Amino acid sequence: MNPLLTPELGTYVWSLVIFLTVLFVLKKYAWNPLLDFLEEREKDIAESLKMAESAKSDLEQIKDESEKILNEAKKEGKSIVGDSKLRAEESAAKILNDAKAKSNEFLDDAKSKIEIEKKRAIKEIKEEVVDLSLELATKVLQRNVKDDDNSKFIKSSLEAVKVDEAKS
């Protein structure tokens, strides 16, 4: 009998016993825990992938939204700027016009006031001149001039003044 093919029932029985023991031990302490672990891990991975996917779509949505908001804000800002520019220009023009009007008013006022003052001043000067000339005349004629001479002189002087006034 070829020693390589001899039936050795003892070895056969030992193989069965040992293999079944190994199977039992490995099943309990290796394969079942490992398969459970792998399944759990794969579930985890699948879930995280799903989560990542949803997060990605969320992000995209958020991005879109933020872009929309940004665009709106830009538009609004532009309109606000345009508006305020317009308003500012308006108010500036208004202020300018007002100022111009006011200054014109002032000018007119000042002109009329100056005119009035001028007239008053001239009048005062005239009165002063009359008084002065009277004084002067009195002083000159103090010694021997009679009253009628005096009054004559006054009259002529006054006339002269009137003529002067008319001229001016």
Next chain:
Amino acid sequence: MLIAEKVGKEWTMDQAPQYAIDHVANSKKNIFEFEFLNFLSEKISSFFGISPDSLFYIDLGITKHVFLLFFVSFIVVSSLVTLIQRYIAHKKNIPNKFMSIVEMFVIYLRDDVLKNFIGDKEYRSWAPLVYTIFFFVLFGNILGLIPIFDLTGLIGKVGYKAEMLGKDNILYLLSKGGHTVTANVNVTFAIATITFFAFIAAGIQKYGFIQHWKNLAPSGLPLPLYFIVVPIEFMGLFIRPLALTLRLAGNMMGGHIALIIFITFIFSATAELGGLAGFGIAPFSISLALGLTMLELLVAVIQAYVFALLTAVFIGMAIHVDH
């Protein structure tokens, strides 16, 4: 040179085949003697009415291969349980080098073999069996390639004369080589027996006892054909585990015998042509052996895979009859 000459003097060329066969075959003697095992063997054998001289005497003694079976199963269980338990305990950890290899095989077998042939739902109950077959056979094959026990042979041949150790010495028996349990037909037949009962159990579990045996032959054939189909299918049932047995054992045996023969070229050349010839042939001999060892490494994985694959296929065939 000295070594070669010393070996050469004890060597004659016609010893080579016997030496190679001795290397692969189981030891005739027990390497450890246990009284109660001898007692048990006798009891069990006489229970079945087998005489001690019979070829089928159930000798439970610890022969070389039984010892190696214990060794292999110890390595398989301790390494896999430690690796997997440690891996699971640290969930966030990345698997280490060995664990990623184990995980690669486990995931590959699960996705491409178990789920594919047995089914997405049913695979869980048969996965431990297929995985255990794969890793048990793989470790048996690969441990057989590690020439750890051959070193004892070297000591026996060169340091002392092997005979000086005494024929009953463990070292002497181990030095007679043969360190691949999966090259022993009895071992592979035992695993094939488990596959055999597994696929019958799978069918019975799914269809019930009677329907399972009816599934053996396809229904709807003309009656005369059944007289041909049923015997063929019935024979096929038993041929499957036999094919598994011989495929694995034959592959392992062949590889190791070839390996030993390549090595004995050195001894033969030395014995026939002198030390110089032995020295000259050594590089060729060693490189041939090296190349074959590489091939054997591949064969070790392939045969383990084939055994596991076919187990899954047979279970799948029993569950999915229409296939």
